Amino acid sequence: GQNIDQPTEMTATEGAIVQINCTYQTSGFNGLFWYQQHAGEAPTFLSYNVLDGLEEKGRFSSFLSRSKGYSYLLLKELQMKDSASYLCAVEDSNYQLIWGAGTKLIIKP
Amino acid sequence: IAGITQAPTSQILAAGRRMTLRCTQDMRHNAMYWYRQDLGLGLRLIHYSNTAGTTGKGEVPDGYSVSRANTDDFPLTLASAVPSQTSVYFCASSEGGQGASPLHFGNGTRLTVT
Numbered sequence: 001g002q003n004i005d006q007p008t009e010m011t012a013t014e015g016a017i018v019q020i021n022c023t024y025q026t027s028g029f030n031g032l033f034w035y036q037q038h039a040g041e042a043p044t045f046l047s048y049n050v051l052d053g054l055e056e057k058g059r060f061s062s063f064l065s066r067s068k069g070y071s072y073l074l075l076k077e078l079q080m081k082d083s084a085s086y087l088c089a090v091e092d093s094n095y096q097l098i099w100g101a102g103t104k105l106i107i108k109p
Numbered sequence: 110i111a112g113i114t115q116a117p118t119s120q121i122l123a124a125g126r127r128m129t130l131r132c133t134q135d136m137r138h139n140a141m142y143w144y145r146q147d148l149g150l151g152l153r154l155i156h157y158s159n160t161a162g163t164t165g166k167g168e169v170p171d172g173y174s175v176s177r178a179n180t181d182d183f184p185l186t187l188a189s190a191v192p193s194q195t196s197v198y199f200c201a202s203s204e205g206g207q208g209a210s211p212l213h214f215g216n217g218t219r220l221t222v223t
Contacts, residue, residue: 004151033211042199042214043152087152097212099151 002026004100011106020073028093035087083107113215121221130185132200140203141183145196190222
C-alpha cells in the first residue's frame, strides 16, 4: 500500500529552527508537496520538490532524497504565526496525491 | 479577490437528508477536487474533475456524487447523509491535471450529520 509518515506533533521555541520529516512509500514518484494549514483554515501551498536536493524559499526550505523516500521541511527563525499543521503530499505514478496526516507544530515564546 | 468559494461554511444535517455543498472558482483552473479531512487522517480525495464535463472517483467516493457542467462550478452532493460523513470538506482547484500543479483550497465546509 501507499504510505506517508510524519510526526504527529512537534514543539519548538520562537526564533529557533525546526525540521519536520516526511517519509513515503508510494507507487512511483512524480513530486512532493508541502502545505501549511492553520487551525480552522484551508491548506496553503509551501513548496514542491521533484529533484533531489534543497529548495530554499525565504525562511522555509524543503529537501528531497528520492532514493531514501525522504523529505524534510526546515523552518528558520520561527515566529508565533508559524504555529500550524504541515502537510506532506506525494504525487504517485498516476499523478494521484497521497497525503500524510500532517504534523502539528507548536511554537512557544 | 480570486479564489475558491465554498458554501455553506458549516451545516448540521439530519441523517437521511440530501445535501449539496457548493464550490465555485474564478481562476479558470481546469482541474477541481473534493477532499474530506478527518482528525488524525490525511486529506482523502472523494471525487475529482480534470476538465469541465468529466469527473472521476477518488479514494472515498461512496455516498457522494459530483457534476462539472462548467469550468467554475463543482458541487458535491450527499444523496442520503450518514453520521460517518461528518467531516470538514475542502474543495480545491489546480491549473493542470490531477496532482500536476499546486492545489488552491477553499475555506472548507464543516458538516455534522446527526
